[in-house]
Amino acid sequence: MPSEQRNMVSFMMKSGANYDAYQEYQTIDRNKIAPQTTSFKPVVAxxxxxxxNSNVTVITEMVRNxxxxxxxxxxxxPNGTNGYLGWQLIADEGFEEGVNSFGPSPLSYLTTGVAANLHTxxxxxxKVLNIELDNVKVEVLNKFHWNDMMSAKGAGFLDxxxxxxxxxxxxxEETIQNLKNIALNSWTAGEGLANATTxxxxxxxxxxxxxxxxxxxGTTLTDEAYVDGLKISHITDGPIKSDYIEQVAKGIGDQSMDDISNLVFEILAISESAENSDRPYLKKVTVSFNSTGSExxxxxxxxxxGAEGKAMAPTSLEYVTAGTALCLTSQMTLVSAMLDLNCRDFRVEQQIDYREENINSTEMVGFADIVHSSVLIDSDESQERLNRFYQQSLSMCFAGEAFKGATDMYTHCYLNGKEIN
Structure with missing residues (x-):
């Protein structure tokens, strides 16, 4: 067995260290103080x-458990928002079917943000077209895969x-078709996936x-998180399904190491209105992993x-930005385990620059311009091994590769149950 596989088996089988005390987190909560990056100075758009335009900054760190x-x-x-401190999100991944993790996966956050952003x-x-919509639902299914993850050339992709x-x-139908076209042109998160981003x-x-x-x-005591009286997160009773998208129900808990090294999986997010007349952009998003019910x-x-506003829940682009950085943090965890890297700590500091032009008009467009991503590591390992850790973590990051390359996008629109062109 190659050393990478042997090290990964050991990592997956061994329990973590025990600690005397744990910080208790909600799965999602407001930041107590604004995050302050150390590797670059955040820029206000x-x-x-x-x-x-909005530049969104995120800092990730591991939670020992x-x-x-x-x-x-x-x-x-977001940078430069007065009095708005943003959000703290807990993320986790598990390999056992039917076992709920401490929080949603990084790619669940990413897919949630992508769906909510289009819904927005x-x-x-x-509103611009002055038309009445009785109900809106947005479904986004992202298909991911690893390619030979447990090798020096391992890579992750959003296919x-x-x-x-x-x-x-x-x-x-003509009016809704026009609405769809403008919405897709201004779908900032979708543009970031569909086109190569710097x-x-x-x-x-x-x-x-x-x-x-x-x-x-640290730990989360429950999946239910409340902020200002709103139950902002919880685990549902079972997986969600789309009436229009065929899903592959494939679990990962019983797969071989070769299967995991070339893992194929899907995440579905369905965004619906929260039915709050005072907050028209407040949305409920249900996100499911592989339709298995494990997450x-x-x-x-x-x-x-506006700059003085205060969101009741994370914004769609905060979810996208956090999900991207958390995904990279996951890959850093796995690569350090595969290499049996001797490191004291690591984290990600990241800023994604988003741009929306001609807002409040039929010419509105959205862009994701640049992803600034710093990988920080505290280690005495050789520069050669640290460089491999760094490069392989980047290449294995599904979300990073999704921004870096051009994703195949397939979009359908339905009006009153009938598909329109």
């Missing part, structure tokens, strides 16, 4: 009356994104970056109302 060695948290917020744009476009826009309305990664070894952010023991969460997403 320039905006005008016609353009709304004897039950899960994949437990981690992200602290995320549909509502915005309907396809399947999207359904499901609308109930008395408006004409990635600017950096490796930071040791240095003075560890005073405020280090992995510490099915209900999460909420909201949007800011």
């Amino acid at each position: 320039k905006t005008t009356d016609d353009d709304y 004897e039950t899960s060695k994949m437990l981690k948290k992200a602290m995320v917020k 744009q549909i509502i915005r476009v309907a 396809e994104t399947h999207t359904n826009i499901i609308i109930e309305s008395s408006e004409s 990635i600017k990664p950096t490796l930071v070894v040791n240095g003075k970056n560890w005073d405020n952010y280090r992995a510490t023991p 099915t969460w209900e999460l909420y997403s909201d949007e800011l109302n």
